Amino acid sequence: MLLLATPSLLQLTYCSAACIAGYWLYWQSTTGRRHRQFVKKHGCRPARKVKNRDPVLGLDAVFAMWRWSDQHILFEKTSQKFFGSGAKTVEFAFLTANVILTCEGENIKSVLSQNFRAFGIANTPSELELLLRGGIFLNEGEAWHQSRELIRPSFARSQVADLDMLEKHVNTLIDGIPRDGSTVDLSTLFSQLTLSTAIEFLFGENSDEEDSAADKVSNHAFTEVWDRVSRYLANAGEGEHGKLWIYNYLLDRIRMNPQYRRDCSTIHHYVDKLVEKSLSSKQLESLSTSTTKPRYVFVHELVSQTTDKVRIRNESLSVLFAARDTTAGLLTNVWFELSKRPDIWTRLRNEIDTLNGNKPNYEELKNLKYLRAVLNESQRLYPIIPAGGRKAKEDVALPVGGGEDGRSPVFVRKGQFVLFGIHAMHRRKDLYGEDADIFRPERWLDTEEKRGLRMGWEYLPFSGGPRVCPGQNFALTEASYVTIRLIQSFPGRLESRDPEPWRELITFIVSNLGGCKVGLFPRESEANPDKGERARLKGGFELAIKMPSPILGAGCNGS
Ligand code: HEM
Ligand SMILES: *[C@@H]1O[C@H](CO)[C@@H](O)[C@H](O)[C@H]1NC(C)=O
Ligand SMILES: *[C@@H]1O[C@H](CO)[C@@H](O)[C@H](O)[C@H]1NC(C)=O
Numbered sequence: 001m002l003l004l005a006t007p008s009l010l011q012l013t014y015c016s017a018a019c020i021a022g023y024w025l026y027w028q029s030t031t032g033r034r035h036r037q038f039v040k041k042h043g044c045r046p047a048r049k050v051k052n053r054d055p056v057l058g059l060d061a062v063f064a065m066w067r068w069s070d071q072h073i074l075f076e077k078t079s080q081k082f083f084g085s086g087a088k089t090v091e092f093a094f095l096t097a098n099v100i101l102t103c104e105g106e107n108i109k110s111v112l113s114q115n116f117r118a119f120g121i122a123n124t125p126s127e128l129e130l131l132l133r134g135g136i137f138l139n140e141g142e143a144w145h146q147s148r149e150l151i152r153p154s155f156a157r158s159q160v161a162d163l164d165m166l167e168k169h170v171n172t173l174i175d176g177i178p179r180d181g182s183t184v185d186l187s188t189l190f191s192q193l194t195l196s197t198a199i200e201f202l203f204g205e206n207s208d209e210e211d212s213a214a215d216k217v218s219n220h221a222f223t224e225v226w227d228r229v230s231r232y233l234a235n236a237g238e239g240e241h242g243k244l245w246i247y248n249y250l251l252d253r254i255r256m257n258p259q260y261r262r263d264c265s266t267i268h269h270y271v272d273k274l275v276e277k278s279l280s281s282k283q284l285e286s287l288s289t290s291t292t293k294p295r296y297v298f299v300h301e302l303v304s305q306t307t308d309k310v311r312i313r314n315e316s317l318s319v320l321f322a323a324r325d326t327t328a329g330l331l332t333n334v335w336f337e338l339s340k341r342p343d344i345w346t347r348l349r350n351e352i353d354t355l356n357g358n359k360p361n362y363e364e365l366k367n368l369k370y371l372r373a374v375l376n377e378s379q380r381l382y383p384i385i386p387a388g389g390r391k392a393k394e395d396v397a398l399p400v401g402g403g404e405d406g407r408s409p410v411f412v413r414k415g416q417f418v419l420f421g422i423h424a425m426h427r428r429k430d431l432y433g434e435d436a437d438i439f440r441p442e443r444w445l446d447t448e449e450k451r452g453l454r455m456g457w458e459y460l461p462f463s464g465g466p467r468v469c470p471g472q473n474f475a476l477t478e479a480s481y482v483t484i485r486l487i488q489s490f491p492g493r494l495e496s497r498d499p500e501p502w503r504e505l506i507t508f509i510v511s512n513l514g515g516c517k518v519g520l521f522p523r524e525s526e527a528n529p530d531k532g533e534r535a536r537l538k539g540g541f542e543l544a545i546k547m548p549s550p551i552l553g554a555g556c557n558g559s
Contacts, residue, residue: 035413038395044411045402047100050082050092058093072503072513075386079103079424088428089401089410099417100398100410103425105457107398107410111390111418112465119390122417127233127256131264134311135318147315148466154301155470161201161477162296163362169197170485177490179522183497187332187515190482191325195223197478198323202316203278204297222270225263230325232260234507268313271320275299275313319471326384327475329511331482333382334374337439339496339518344441348374352487365480373444373452375479379461380432381439382502384509386423388463392416422460431458492521 038044052058064081068074082090082101089102102108111119120140132138136147173193177184278299298319302312338345351370360368392412402408412418429436432443432453445452453459462469469475497517505513 035395035411038397039411042397042409042411044397045408047089047091047401047410048085048087048406050090052093055093057095061092062095069506072505074506075423075504075510079421079427083421083424087401087406089398089406097417099419100401100412101419101421102398102401103421103428104400105425105460106400107418108420108425108460109457109464110399111420112463112467115396116466118392118394118396119418120393122389122391122419125233127260130256130261131229131233131267132314132318132321134314136315137318137322144467147318148470150302150305150311151298151315151319151470153305154298155474157296160296160471160474161197161481163359163365163477163481165200166197166478166481167359167485169193169200170482172196173482174486174489177520179520181493181495181519181521183517183519185515185517186335187328187512190328190331190335190516191227192223193482194324194328194331194478195226198320198327199274201296201323201474202298202320203274204300218270218273222267225266225270226324229260229263229267230507232257232263267317271313271317272309275309275316279303279309279312322469323471323474325507325509326471327478329384329509330375330378330475330479332511332516333384333502334378334479334483335486335518336496336498336502336512336514336516337378338374339494339498339516341439342494344374344439345494348483349487349491352484353491355484355488357488360481360484362477365477365484368480368484369445370441371480371483372476373441375476376444376453376459377439377441380426380459381437382510382512383422383426383461384511385461385463386510387419387421388460389417389419392418420460425458425460428458431455486520490520490522492523494521495519 050061053060061081065074065078068077082092083103088104089100089107091098091100093099121138124138129138134143136144136151139147170193173189176189176192177186278297299312299316302315306312338348348370351368355364366372392414394414396412397409398412398418399409400407402410426432427436435443443453457464462472462475495518497519498514500514503513504510
């Protein structure tokens with residue numbers, strides 16, 4: 001009896017085939033029909049497909065990307081692979097997803113701005129969730145809107161970054177630089193600076209007298225924990241993971257690294273403490289009674305809107321996360337390039353010489369056009385966030401990229417990812433010219449014959465639309481101020497101590513793998529009199545020689 005009741009293999013095959021066909025018919029008459037109607041209505045045509053050897057999962061592409069990432073050429077190679085044919089919007093299989101990748105400003109604008117509501121942020125790894133849940137960075141929809149409203153006033157003032165506050169931290173940085181031209185890796189110093197300025201911007205001054213020895217230890221520990229968490233989140237193959245990268249990766253998927261869990265709660269507790277301290281009546285009191293211009297503090301601004309301390313902690317942690325490594329990465333890239341290009345460094349120093357060695361005020365800082373062009377050019381060639389993306393929450397059309405000529409709209413179905421190739425877009429020859437791969441700040445400047453570049457959605461170092469980086473002004477002011485004061489302190493010469501070219505170091509941002517190893521000289525004649533003489537004869541260096549250097553005494557303990 002039992003045998004008779006068991007269906008034969010043939011029966012099974014028929015049954016499954018019928019099921020699949022039935023489901024297919026059902027899908028075609030519902031979702032499929034909806035898709036076809038949408039495509040017809042909007043005149044959509046498919047984007048160019050990038051063929052993978054594995055057409056289903058695109059495993060060959062996945063492994064190639066892993067390899068490129070290890071070799072620090074991921075963005076260079078993916079730009080070639082996907083846009084090499086000349087198409088600016090392409091579609092390809094990536095594991096279970098069918099991804100659309102675009103380097104077309106019009107499409108990015110449509111996703112980030114015009115169709116803002118139709119898209120949500122792409123999948124967030126659970127590790128990042130654990131650290132940043134409940135803050136602006138990961139919030140979506142109404143929760144995001146509330147976060148953004150909450151922090152908006154804190155960024156609204158024209159002068160977000162307080163120059164006096166920056167001066168103090170820059171002096172610490174300068175104290176850490178040898179004055180005899182011996183090699184220093186500025187990237188480490190930049191990271192310390194951007195962490196301490198972000199903390200002071202968020203929580204106010206952490207005055208030394210108040211700090212017990214125990215606090216000092218925990219400040220130091222915090223930096224360490226924060227660095228470890230950054231490295232962990234980045235899954236950077238360097239050292240830590242070594243050849244076991246994939247093994248560790250899979251293991252961490254199954255069971256989140258316990259050290260990482262502990263680190264996250266250390267960070268939460270530490271930031272709780274900072275919030276507590278910052279909101280203590282003492283600090284707020286001194287704020288209201290102080291006769292000098294009150295220092296601007298992020299969380300003081302938040303308390304006027306909410307008294308929920310966990311909320312305040314979550315939001316300020318997200319801003320801390322967004323502010324630190326990004327700005328340090330920008331400074332590292334800029335100074336790395338300056339060390340390789342004495343011509344650019346000299347022109348920049350000549351511009352900064354117009355300040356006569358004085359601290360710039362905010363207007364003076366904004367008027368240094370060449371400095372701004374150098375920052376623009378650095379962010380063009382080496383965008384700190386070279387790719388972005390969103391996930392469609394409903395069926396939607398991108399304005400361009402479909403059909404043979406790429407001018408028809410492209411259909412994006414609900415759940416599909418749209419990725420932005422910022423790196424590729426910033427190097428497009430049709431936008432930036434044949435020399436797009438070369439670092440040339442002059443392209444941003446107006447001359448008598450030619451207007452400098454004015455980019456819209458084709459230049460997106462800080463993203464765009466409602467979720468545009470609110471810290472843009474803060475970051476540019478900080479990077480400018482640090483660069484000005486550093487050049488004023490070391491107007492002699494800047495030497496590269498790294499034979500390698502710029503290479504990608506991928507964490508959750510991208511900056512230079514080799515950091516920024518340089519030698520800095522307070523005076524041209526120092527340490528290398530021969531070279532100095534020759535340079536002076538060629539002209540252009542006189543200003544620096546004459547230039548008084550007031551901060552040498554003020555900032556560096558008279559050394
Ligand atoms: C060179 C430095 C910086 C770069 C290149 C940069 C870039 C970006 C980019 C591309 C985004 C959008 C991310 C996305 O939507 O996927 C973003 C978001 C954000 N940035 Fe920045 N950023 C920098 C510095 C800062 C600083 C200094 C702060 C704060 C003081 C900051 C605060 C934020 C916040 C809070 C967000 C989230 C905004 C939202 O989701 O509504 N950033 N940043
Ligand atoms: C704050 O963050 C914690 C931990 O990430 C999370 O569990 C909590 O829900 C968040 N609270 C609020 C009010 O956002
Ligand atoms: C730098 O880029 C921004 C954004 O595109 C632009 O508004 C600005 O005019 C540029 N400035 C200079 C001096 O390059």
